[in-house]
Amino acid sequence: MEWAWTSAENERARIASLAEVQxxxxxxxxxxxxxxxxxxxxxxxxxxxxxxxxxxxxTIGGSILGKAFGVN
Numbered sequence: 660m661e662w663a664w665t666s667a668e669n670e671r672a673r674i675a676s677l678a679e680v681q682x683x684x685x686x687x688x689x690x691x692x693x694x695x696x697x698x699x700x701x702x703x704x705x706x707x708x709x710x711x712x713x714x715x716x717x718t719i720g721g722s723i724l725g726k727a728f729g730v731n
Contacts, residue, residue: 714721
């Protein structure tokens with residue numbers, strides 16, 4: 660009877676250990692996913708910022724927009 664009790668306790672300990680490892684793996688995956696999302700968003704934001712803050716006065720697009728909006 661003691662063998663059955665010990666075996667059941669060991670089984671519960673193994674299941675708890677596996678659950679803990681699974682939670683750690685999931686947490687690590689989520690962190691990496693969010694870091695990747697942040698990097699992608701940051702890169703896109705920098706791109707948009709550089710487009711809107713660039714000096715276009717010496718470019719063809721700038722001269723066309725300047726004439727269209729009356730900016731010299």
